[in-house]
Amino acid sequence: MNDIIEFNRNNIDLNNSELPYSIFNVEDVIEKYSQWCRLMPRIRPYYAVKANPSLPLLKVLNKLGVGFDCASQHEIETVLELGAKPESIIFANTCKTNASLVYSRDEDIDLMTFDCLEELKKIQIRHPEARLLVRIKVDDTDSKVRLNRKFGCSMTDALNLLSAAKQMGLFVIGVAFHVGSGAQSADAYDLAIARARQVFDMAEALGYKMSVLDIGGGFPGLWSHSLDNNEITFEQMAKVVNTAIDKHFATIDDNGHWYDNLTVMAEPGTYFCETAFTVLTRVLSRREVSDDQNNWPHIMYTLNDGAYGSFKDSIYIRKVYEPIPLLSSDIIAKRQPYNSILWGPTCCSQDCIQDNCPLVEMFIGEWLMFANMGAYSTNFDNIGFNGMPAPVYRIYVSYKAKQVLIKRNVWKPIRSYFYQFGYNQQ
Incomplete structure (x- = not known):
């Protein structure tokens, strides 16, 4: 997680951007595949594309030798265009x-x-x-x-x-x-x-x-x-x-x-993608709220991503998210924690990411990070509900992940493909 935080600080202009970000950690997927092969070597995984149709993720899985569980013609077309062979696809x-x-x-x-x-x-x-x-x-x-x-x-x-x-x-x-x-x-x-x-x-x-x-x-x-x-x-x-x-x-x-x-x-889906993605959101607005007796102070924050984007499971399965402030430990230590509510940016009152959330005081323009955001969450459409933008894509490739891909003779084509998604050589 510290590597991802450092990557974010070095590769994203946190001072000027108001767009959310989705960070794909390639090493995490490679490690999941290695674990699968070690524990269930006789069973071939066919990744459930619906869990996360991110193109760089699909590209990596295909190069690792994973098959694909597709639910529609569109999903089949997508994986074929990425190089998957017909015999590696199940129309499930x-x-x-x-x-x-x-x-x-x-x-x-x-x-x-x-x-x-x-x-x-x-x-x-x-x-x-x-x-x-x-x-x-x-x-x-x-x-x-x-x-x-x-x-x-x-x-x-x-x-x-x-x-x-x-x-x-x-x-x-x-x-x-x-x-x-x-x-x-x-x-x-x-x-x-x-x-x-x-x-x-x-x-x-x-x-x-x-x-x-x-x-x-x-x-x-x-x-x-x-x-x-x-x-x-x-x-x-x-x-x-x-x-x-x-x-x-x-x-x-x-x-x-x-x-x-x-x-x-x-047909694993969540298994391969959940921990491979991290979402960064910026505080767009804040509002201090008390009850009529003025004895229930808490803060409501509006973020630039929400339940109609990366946080869909806040509605579907009431998932509990854990925000991580992208602040130094010294700053966090000086701030008072409050019972907070995290809202998404749309005009829908159901667009609530987290209620009763303990969080140190945050201010407009500061960033929160959410780990384990890869499964049935990230919105890869250009424009979402209320015209809110989807997260900007960034790809993190650790030295270890790069060595694995080099050993499999697939690093150069994957790297060339990653450039389309804002990949910068680390």
Whole structure:
């Protein structure tokens, strides 16, 4: 974090700019990828583009060898333009437009999910050679964002759909599920993998040769040392996932090998991007407020970014943000803390970043920094609600990250690409 603070001071004109900034730390993504390969080496990650469609992030992930989980034709077009190969893409939206199916067929994107008969009918007409994964419902009770109310089919429907697909001449090759975004129970993966194996058996009884298991996402984006004691860690999830696959998909001789020719994939989004981005906001206005008895003093600050920009989760999941004043320790020590309210810049009364926020007194023109801002937050459109500007992009590449990219022979093309986003050689 100190490196990021120093980078901000050296690369951003904090005295004159009134725009918010989003800082992409390339090393963080590389470290996440290394951790994934170390703890789940048999499972290939397909990054969920919807979590953060930042082009430099996608470029780095592609060069590292990560695949992509795309939910629309636009997302597919984006990753193809960045150099992703068709076989590294899964069209994981169970409800696809007719045009996107035709586009996928033309671009050789053939791996996709389904969870209903109507989707099979669309696929049969427009992409009959597609390789399909039936998405099933699983228990997502302990997740922050539950997905299985909208997506996935029951076990009964799965059998009916497999039978229908067989009659339609379609190729079902595997099973997909998602335990929910921000999963809080590693056991959810064990239960889901056990259920997926049951669907494999159903399909094989119908004559299918199943070969792909997609375990979805839900993996935590924060590093384990940053989590509360009661929160599940990636290490714990990885252990449960590996054990569950070995248990439910082992060969008959039980020698530790997986089910014949089994390919296991996952769709992490938050995992790769949450800690890789830091947002800087400037105080545009301040207002001191008291109650009628004049005994409840606090300060309301209006910042140049808010819930309609980088802080969307203040509305969606009531995320608690922790502002870090970009002030010297000497200045912070001299200032009195107040119970504060942080507002975004729009005219909407719901544009509140943080209520009841303990914060040392800040003044107009000073800056606050927010860490762990990469997942479902940063607004990469040029203009947002009320005409408020999106954050200006900056890219931080540490010496360590640069050496990794040089070793993989991808530093020069990535560096050239970064120049389009205000990258300066550090």
